[in-house]
Amino acid sequence: MSFRRNLVKFAAVLSVFFTGISFINVPNQTQTVHAAEQSTTEKREAVADLAKKQVGKRYVYGATGPSAFDCSGLTQYVYKKAANKTLPRTTYTQVNKGKSVSMKNLKKGDLLFWGSTSSPYHVGIYIGNNKYVHAATPGQGVVEQTLSSYFYPSAAKRVLN
Helix, strand or coil, rough: CHHHHHHHHHHHHHHCCCCCCHHHHCCCCHHHHHHHHHHHHHHHHHHHHHHHHCCCCCEEECCCCCCCCCCHHHHHHHHHHHHHCCCCCCCCHHHHCCCCCEEEEEEECCCEEECEEEEEEEEEEECCCCCCEEEEECCEECCCCCCEEEEEECCEECCCC
């Protein structure tokens, strides 16, 4: 009888053990989706943070960093380094990337364009709190500024979805 009792105990232990393993290995779809969303949020934060670190660097036409930039060179450099996202070289081609977003629904990392939406002359990176970073002019270099009606973007694109 002790053999039978030991066999029942052993079977119960195995049952609990395998139930625990199967419970541990059940994929949680909610966590997987959340991790993907978090990854995009982290990329947006990284883009905004790296853009801010470029403030004070020189503006040089045709420069793509790391010590000097023009406006599209800045966006191209920041996106590649912070989010491993390759953007085309010019403002005119960068405006064709991503999806259009309303200026009222901006998120960190969105690209801001000035001029016509089909042929912009300038680009910057939205960093949150109504602010953006851009390679302004040769005299100003890379600066952080607040959105204002005086120099308001004509379009915004979200390339990190």
